[in-house]
Each structure stands twice: as C-alpha cells, then as structure tokens.
Amino acid sequence: SYKLLDIEKKQKxxxxxxxxxxxxxxxxxxxxxxxxxxxxxxxxxxxxxSQRETIExxxxxxxxxxxxxxxxxxxxKGLFVKQDFSKAVYWFRKAASKDxxxxxxxxxxxxxKGEGVEKDEVEGGRLYNLxxxxxxxxxxxxxxxxxxxxKYNPNYVPTISPIEExxx
Numbered sequence: 316s317y318k319l320l321d322i323e324k325k326q327k328x329x330x331x332x333x334x335x336x337x338x339x340x341x342x343x344x345x346x347x348x349x350x351x352x353x354x355x356x357x358x359x360x361x362x363x364x365s366q367r368e369t370i371e372x373x374x375x376x377x378x379x380x381x382x383x384x385x386x387x388x389x390x391x392k393g394l395f396v397k398q399d400f401s402k403a404v405y406w407f408r409k410a411a412s413k414d415x416x417x418x419x420x421x422x423x424x425x426x427x428k429g430e431g432v433e434k435d436e437v438e439g440g441r442l443y444n445l446x447x448x449x450x451x452x453x454x455x456x457x458x459x460x461x462x463x464x465x466k467y468n469p470n471y472v473p474t475i476s477p478i479e480e481x482x483x
Contacts, residue, residue: 333378349395356385383410400431416451
C-alpha cells in the first residue's frame with residue numbers, strides 16, 4: 316500500500332516537473348524571449364516516449380507533447396523561427412497523435428484556416444469536437460455541429476464562428 320502511494324506521488328511529481336518546464340517556456344514567450352522558449356520546447360520534444368510505465372517515461376511523454384505543441388505554436392506564429400505553417404502542422408500532428416487536446420485544437424485551427432494543410436472545415440470541426448471531448452474548454456467555442464453544418468443543411472445560419480487562433 317505504501318509503495319503504491321509512493322509510485323503515485325512520483326508520477327504526479329514527474330508530470331509536474333514537465334509542466335513546470337513548459338510553463339517556464341510559456342513565460343519566455345510572454346516576455347518575448349523566444350530563443351529561450353524555443354530551446355525548452357525542443358528539449359521537451361526530444362525526450363523519449365518509450366518506457367511509459369516508468370516515472371521517467373511518464374514525465375517524458377507529458378513533456379514531449381507539451382514540447383511538440385509548443386514548437387508548433389512557435390512555427391505558426393513565426394516566433395524565433397521563420398513562420399512555417401507546414402512545420403507547425405507537423406508538430407501539432409505529433410502531439411495530437413497522442414490525444415493531446417490543445418494540439419488537436421491547434422490542428423483544427425490549421426484545417427479550418429487552411430494553413431499548412433488543405434482547408435477542410437469538416438476535418439477541422441471533427442478535431443474541434445475531439446479536442447473538446449478530451450476536456451479542452453476553448454474548443455467548445457469552435458464546435459461544429461455536423462447536422463447543422465451548411466454543407467448538409469443550406470438553410471442553417473451559424474451563430475458562432477470557430478476560434479481562429481492558435482493556443483500555447
């Protein structure tokens with residue numbers, strides 16, 4: 316029983332460490348110290364996602380998706396790197412493949428705007444919905460109800476347009 320509690324504490328600590336590194340990078344972005352933020356995102360994204368059952372593996376997986384999404388954001392906004400929507404999508408996809416809600420949202424924005432991918436509002440809507448279903452609250456404002464989508468019902472007039480901004 317004690318060992319189980321100790322493992323759970325170490326898992327929480329590992330996730331917190333990765334989260335703190337991400338928050339530090341985010342702080343650098345807000346301070347416009349983009350090179351420092353970029354370096355943290357790169358370091359996070361390069362961690363191994365093997366050995367997920369180990370404490371280090373949990374930290375690595377958590378940090379990896381945060382770093383990948385952060386790099387996507389840097390490329391989407393052109394912060395420290397040349398703006399490149401294709402590279403942004405590459406990084407968003409990597410994090411989204413691990414069901415990271417924020418990356419799914421950012422990928423939805425890419426599809427909705429047609430930045431780095433061919434514009435596909437249906438795929439964007441699907442990704443908004445998936446992001447929201449995984450708990451990313453901001454995605455709820457970008458949901459597309461497929462039954463009310465103009466492609467299926469030409470008389471429908473949407474009242475909320477999807478969020479058209481990437482999030483860090």
